[in-house]
Amino acid sequence: MGDNVIEVRDVSTTLGGHAIHRKLNLSVARGEVIALIGGSGTGKSVLLREIIGLLRPQAGRIELFGQSVWDSTAQQMNVLRKRFGVLFQDGALFSSLSVEDNVAVPLFEHTRLPHATCRQMARLKLALAGLPPDTARKRPSELSGGMRKRVALARALALDPELLFLDEPTSGLDPISARAFDSLIRLLADSLGLTVFLVTHDLDTLFSIIDRVIVLADGRVLGSGSVAELKHIDDPWLRDYFAARASEERMAHGN
Secondary structure, X not given: OOOEEEEEEEEEXXXXXXXXXXXXXXXXXXXXXXXXXXXXXXXXXXXXXXXXXXXXOOEEEEXXXXXXXXXXXXXXXXXXXXXXXXXXXXXXXXXXXXXHHHHHHHHHHHOOOOHHHHHHHHHHHHHHOOOOHHHOOOOHHHOOXXXXXXXXXXXXXXXXXXXXXXXXXXXXXXXXXXXXXXHHHHHHHHHHXXXXXXXXOOHHHHHHHOOEEEEEEOOEEEEEEOXXXXXXXXXXXXXXXXXXXXXXXXXXXXX
């Protein structure tokens, strides 16, 4: 896979007096599509926010593209942020802006391009995310949940990032929309050469588009590997997690 684009070393996090991460270690190689899973309260979204520089851990080191996130100056972080895009769990779209301007916001903020050019580029990103041209002039409130996710994805792609972070990207979507979104992520990763780091609880996502799964438990990485490899780990939560998939498959086949 080449060099690592994410390095997390001995990261410890305490929130509200509760230890979330205990000397946690993980790495992600360039070009991988990685899923981070774990039970409720294991700190999946917290870790994502630490990696992108929104929440400082109590201890440890986090590097993106070989650069320390928490030892960087504000100017260095601004440069670094142009190299990754983020899709937050709720989409985090601006309700007062059109879809087109929502996608153009990173271009307005991080480039000196004329606003008309930024909007033109935003329309290209919307097309890349599989949205029809008439979406651009609408407000987020006029769109379905699946379409809003795609708008948020288009915005995450606005600056042509090398690395994409997705926090529960299929949460709240119906099964058909969720699988279509999964397929889009895999297509973009393969065609654009993206590294993708996504937090999820969606079993279908793991089985369909993921190269490697990282499991968090008790503040550390419990396991890392393919779904087949993780099934051999003797852990109560993982057993229940994969049992849910087996149960769904039995129901689907009428057994």
